[in-house]
Amino acid sequence: MKIAMIGWEYPPFKVGGLGTHCYGLTKALADLDVKIDFFMPKFSSGKPEGSKNLNIKEVGITKVFPYDRPYEEALDDDFFESVYTYNRLCAEKINGCYELVHCHDWLTMQAGIAVKKKLGIPLVLTVHSTEYDRCGGIYPNEWFINIEKTGMENADRIIAVSNFTKRIIVEKYGIPEEKIRVVHNAVSPIGEGKKRKKVVLFLGRLTIQKGPEFFLRAAKRVLDKEDCLFVVAGSGDLLPRLVNLAVKLDIADKVMFTGPLTDEEVKHIYQISSVYVLPSVSEPFGITALEAVSAGTPTIISKTAGVSEVLKNSLVVDFWDVDEMANKIVALLRYKPLHKMLSENAKKEVTFFTWDRTAEKTLEVYNEVV
Amino acid sequence: MPAVCLYFEVHQPFRLNRFSVFSIGERINPAGTYFNHELNEKVFEKVARKCYLPTNQLLLDLIERFNGRLKVSFSITGTFMEYCDAHMPEVMESFRDLVKTGCVDLISETYYHSLASLFDDLTEFEEQVKLHRDTIMSRFGFTPTVFRNTEAIYDNRIAKKVEELGFKGIITEGTEKVLQWRSPNYLYKPVSSGNLKVLLRNYKLSDDVAFRFSSVEWSEFPLTADKFASWVAGSEGDVVNIFMDYETFGEHQWPETGIFEFLRHFPQEVVEKHGLEFVTVGEAVNRFNPVGEIDVPFAISWADTERDVSTWLGNDMQVACFNELKEIGRMVKEKDKPELLKLWRLLQTSDHLYYLSTKGLADGTVHKYFSPYEHPYEGFINYMNILQDLKQRVMSE
Numbered sequence: 001m002k003i004a005m006i007g008w009e010y011p012p013f014k015v016g017g018l019g020t021h022c023y024g025l026t027k028a029l030a031d032l033d034v035k036i037d038f039f040m041p042k043f044s045s046g047k048p049e050g051s052k053n054l055n056i057k058e059v060g061i062t063k064v065f066p067y068d069r070p071y072e073e074a075l076d077d078d079f080f081e082s083v084y085t086y087n088r089l090c091a092e093k094i095n096g097c098y099e100l101v102h103c104h105d106w107l108t109m110q111a112g113i114a115v116k117k118k119l120g121i122p123l124v125l126t127v128h129s130t131e132y133d134r135c136g137g138i139y140p141n142e143w144f145i146n147i148e149k150t151g152m153e154n155a156d157r158i159i160a161v162s163n164f165t166k167r168i169i170v171e172k173y174g175i176p177e178e179k180i181r182v183v184h185n186a187v188s189p190i191g192e193g194k195k196r197k198k199v200v201l202f203l204g205r206l207t208i209q210k211g212p213e214f215f216l217r218a219a220k221r222v223l224d225k226e227d228c229l230f231v232v233a234g235s236g237d238l239l240p241r242l243v244n245l246a247v248k249l250d251i252a253d254k255v256m257f258t259g260p261l262t263d264e265e266v267k268h269i270y271q272i273s274s275v276y277v278l279p280s281v282s283e284p285f286g287i288t289a290l291e292a293v294s295a296g297t298p299t300i301i302s303k304t305a306g307v308s309e310v311l312k313n314s315l316v317v318d319f320w321d322v323d324e325m326a327n328k329i330v331a332l333l334r335y336k337p338l339h340k341m342l343s344e345n346a347k348k349e350v351t352f353f354t355w356d357r358t359a360e361k362t363l364e365v366y367n368e369v370v
Numbered sequence: 371m372p373a374v375c376l377y378f379e380v381h382q383p384f385r386l387n388r389f390s391v392f393s394i395g396e397r398i399n400p401a402g403t404y405f406n407h408e409l410n411e412k413v414f415e416k417v418a419r420k421c422y423l424p425t426n427q428l429l430l431d432l433i434e435r436f437n438g439r440l441k442v443s444f445s446i447t448g449t450f451m452e453y454c455d456a457h458m459p460e461v462m463e464s465f466r467d468l469v470k471t472g473c474v475d476l477i478s479e480t481y482y483h484s485l486a487s488l489f490d491d492l493t494e495f496e497e498q499v500k501l502h503r504d505t506i507m508s509r510f511g512f513t514p515t516v517f518r519n520t521e522a523i524y525d526n527r528i529a530k531k532v533e534e535l536g537f538k539g540i541i542t543e544g545t546e547k548v549l550q551w552r553s554p555n556y557l558y559k560p561v562s563s564g565n566l567k568v569l570l571r572n573y574k575l576s577d578d579v580a581f582r583f584s585s586v587e588w589s590e591f592p593l594t595a596d597k598f599a600s601w602v603a604g605s606e607g608d609v610v611n612i613f614m615d616y617e618t619f620g621e622h623q624w625p626e627t628g629i630f631e632f633l634r635h636f637p638q639e640v641v642e643k644h645g646l647e648f649v650t651v652g653e654a655v656n657r658f659n660p661v662g663e664i665d666v667p668f669a670i671s672w673a674d675t676e677r678d679v680s681t682w683l684g685n686d687m688q689v690a691c692f693n694e695l696k697e698i699g700r701m702v703k704e705k706d707k708p709e710l711l712k713l714w715r716l717l718q719t720s721d722h723l724y725y726l727s728t729k730g731l732a733d734g735t736v737h738k739y740f741s742p743y744e745h746p747y748e749g750f751i752n753y754m755n756i757l758q759d760l761k762q763r764v765m766s767e
Binding site: 221224225312313315316323324326327328330331334335336337338340341342345 | 390391392686687689690728744745747750751755
């Protein structure tokens, strides 16, 4: 089978989970003997490497941007111009003998539709997040929604990264369930390191969607009872507000803001943390939870995160219930048997979340349409 | 042909409230905050209407109809009786009516359906057994002669203690771990004991009803009274012990499965068609003699497929809570505070540890079915928070 896949980023150039996903998926699909031409924007320097069955093809020139909704200040013509140009170039340049075209999220949907029509081949669309997730429940932007809806309507099959996302696609976008398949994400295990004493970690973009405010409010509750360090890792438009909040809550000396981290730093911070919290307001999957547990760090996950469907050895909370979040953080810090069991069992469990498995399921979806 | 011994366990735990780490040491009335009375009352009433009341009525009718030839035995836990007092005295009344027929035997156990038999010191165990015995005496005017430990937990040490307490018989699981090639349909005696007799549950026949009755994948589905009675009649031995949760009738197996019809027709098949006799556990112990010894150095039970105590003490969280219970107990006993002793004992009910089992994550849905928690980890946090609160209370007394 030969397919065209349209992406937005690919390691070493990545800003979000989409790059990690495309990397893991394409490698594993190539191992299953699927021939892939992977299309992506051209960056100013270097080029990601392909492999047997996998060709990386750069299209045009663009700057790197966050793969999903950009920060408010970046919501300008530049960004949309780049997306538009990239989609137009893909539509023009993708030619040849493919059995299907596979694209990811709104960034590449228009190109996907154009290629489908031009070459007369089926379109598979993976939905990693929707506008309803990214806006965190506040002012969803109709412009994105329309692109997403058109993409979903034109897709022959939609791959949702969780049942949670599948429900959104059905309920908010009115797409028939029969067209949607759920394929959960995988993780490349990080491996265990030496734990420091009592470090509680948030890691993710600092946006409303990811719920960092709830993390800080829970931190305040925890610090009434326990002495520990809270780490907020990542960057985003909420950063100034969060720093202010930490000062206002009088916990600034116990909260560390790291700013953006390198891959190595991310690994390290997962490894030394005693608890990982994923307080997302709306999270299609939440691959970071799998990364954390693969580093032996027990995880507290928002109920509105797709990963909570599949990771049994974790604690779940409502993202807004900061008292319960704090209760669980304290329990993990205090009760060693709980910490040990969650750490060990989750680490075992996460070994089943392989990219091979994700690729096999993706291939099943391909076979349904070709 | 063997006699038939039917025995039902009747139990409800005091399920716990959500208790946050922030409530520890807050000194709110603990009887109100440790236990979720609203949920407990709801569950009890539901099960009473689905199971206890209709099944008691059915058994009463059947005993009358067969003129005393149908006999059954019950173990009724202390916590269950407290529920009856608090919410539905008519349930207790209906059990009393059954006992009055003279065809019903009552079985002794720990009042709180606890794991006190697994403490290194058996004083608490003894106290709970006596408490239960006194309660049964005052409620039913009845003195049990046969003992069944919580979920049939049994080992040589427990058997010895039970004999010391004056019982004639003890009930446990007829597992191959202990029996090897031998049949559960005979009585045995514990190794190096005097006169105590052991009744062994025939788990195959018992689970045919308790677990498999409504399982459509089972090759013997549907199970009719006729078929089941013929299996029992075809068994070798002195007595076939069919022991299960009473809630099998109408609760684990819903009325739509035909479980009540099954029960209605079973005595007729046994007594009239096959000419077998029903016996109570007390009668079985009086009538039959042991055919051999059983040696059980490590505790067995009738729980899960392992038939050991791993259901309650199978993971680190469970062991931590159990040790905490022991520790609190040591402190409670030093103070003369009946209300703290009562709380400690209510928290000993084995169900609280059962909910923390992580076995269900891999295989069974059984644990999940019975658990008020979404997850054993949640259960642990909640239970441990409560234990910490009680510990602080006891220490500050």
